[in-house]
Amino acid sequence: MAPLAHIDTWIFDLDNTLYPPRANLFAQIDERMGAFIMRLVGCDAVEARRIQKAFFHDHGTTLRGLMDGHGVAPAEFLAFVHDIDMDVLEADRQLIDGIARLPGRKLIFTNADAHYAGKVLDRLGLGGAFEAIHDIHAMQYRPKPEPESYARMCAALGVEPARALFVEDMARNLTPAKAIGMTTVWVDNGAESGGYQADTAAIDFRIADVGEWLHSLSFEELV
Numbered sequence: 001m002a003p004l005a006h007i008d009t010w011i012f013d014l015d016n017t018l019y020p021p022r023a024n025l026f027a028q029i030d031e032r033m034g035a036f037i038m039r040l041v042g043c044d045a046v047e048a049r050r051i052q053k054a055f056f057h058d059h060g061t062t063l064r065g066l067m068d069g070h071g072v073a074p075a076e077f078l079a080f081v082h083d084i085d086m087d088v089l090e091a092d093r094q095l096i097d098g099i100a101r102l103p104g105r106k107l108i109f110t111n112a113d114a115h116y117a118g119k120v121l122d123r124l125g126l127g128g129a130f131e132a133i134h135d136i137h138a139m140q141y142r143p144k145p146e147p148e149s150y151a152r153m154c155a156a157l158g159v160e161p162a163r164a165l166f167v168e169d170m171a172r173n174l175t176p177a178k179a180i181g182m183t184t185v186w187v188d189n190g191a192e193s194g195g196y197q198a199d200t201a202a203i204d205f206r207i208a209d210v211g212e213w214l215h216s217l218s219f220e221e222l223v
Contacts, residue, residue: 004221007183008104009164011153013144014117015110016169016191018124018210019089025120026192028084033062036080040070057196060143061111067141074141082116091125098214099129103222108133109153109166111143132157144173150180167210171198178202185213 012018015025030052037048055065066072099106107130110117114135121127138156139149154161161181168174169191174184178201185205188194207213 004165004183004217006163007165007222009107009159010099010102010104011107011109011159011164011166011182012099012130012210013110013166013168013170013173013187014108014112014120016189016194017167017187018095018126019092019120020209021169021189021191023088025084025086025088029081032081032084036077037062037066040066040072056193060146061136063136064141064143074136078113078116078136082112086119086123089120089123091123092211093125094215095211096125096129098211098217099126101222102214106130107157107159108135109144110134111136111139113137144168144170145176147176147179150176154180169194171195171203175199175202178204 033052034045034048037051038045041048041051052062055062059065059068063074063077066077067074108117110133112135114133117133117135121129134153134157136143139152142149153159165183165185166174166177167185167187169187169189171186171194174186178184183204184202185207186203187210188206189208
């Protein structure tokens with residue numbers, strides 16, 4: 001059997017996976033998160049960044065840390081930090097065509113929310129390319145890499161892990177996917193903290209660009 005012929009569900013992370021880190025959306029989001037934390041805690045920008053990064057590493061997302069530590073309402077936080085300029089995003093024809101020719105289901109699995117994800121996908125020329133977006137709300141605010149978020153996604157969308165492939169720029173987010181039987185792809189593209197807590201045993205493919213990788217796959221590998 002070809003290496004990927006068993007795959008019938010293709011699952012993609014969103015940020016810094018379907019577009020390159022050089023788009024630097026996270027710089028805008030980081031700035032908004034910092035402003036939110038400064039206002040909430042009453043601290044300066046340096047302390048706000050320290051808090052934000054500690055929450056990200058310890059809780060999976062800054063939001064989860066703010067919820068657990070400060071009782072922040074998710075909708076308020078997400079609306080504030082995702083109010084950014086997306087004009088820096090561009091459509092990638094190689095990526096668009098590569099995703100279009102994949103056989104089977106195509107899904108988004110993101111720690112962001114669906115409203116934001118939809119805007120990003122539209123800017124990338126991928127609006128309508130995915131069957132569903134499983135977002136932070138659907139995860140009940142238990143973000144990747146918490147194992148329960150993967151189980152909840154599979155249950156909600158009817159995904160059989162052994163027949164699914166997951167593409168993600170954060171290596172640590174692949175470990176729970178591999179543990180339940182998914183084929184995993186690490187997009188090692190220089191994203192901030194992309195290699196944090198990487199487990200090479202949990203990575204089946206290591207690539208630099210999703211569009212280029214999809215373009216390189218032969219028809220025989222996919223069917």
